């Protein structure tokens with residue numbers, strides 16, 4: 563049985579319920595289409611905020627480091643990143659890129675996508 567998780571933007575969570583990500587996961591559609599029925603969505607985490615309210619970079623942020631360690635302890639093998647990772651300029655947020663790097667460093671696969679836009 564495979565355990566996977568989802569990473570999103572904390573500010574997007576002010577207006578987002580995660581419903582589209584969860585619908586895609588449970589329906590095994592879009593970026594989840596290749597998973598078997600017994601795959602568990604076992605973690606759901608956000609970034610810790612933009613630099614103006616959270617000065618520490620992700621690699622120095624104890625909260626982010628704790629979350630990444632928890633992914634390892636939970637034996638998560640893949641993390642999907644929501645479309646909310648993209649800025650208005652259609653570029654990936656640098657902090658999300660850094661969090662993805664920290665996750666990959668632990669041997670966890672990062673997949674950029676959950677549901678189709």
Ligand code: SF4
Pocket residue numbers: 570571572573574609610611612613646647655656657658
């Ligand atoms: S750092 Fe990026 S992903 Fe996190 S709240 Fe700010 S814009 Fe969203």
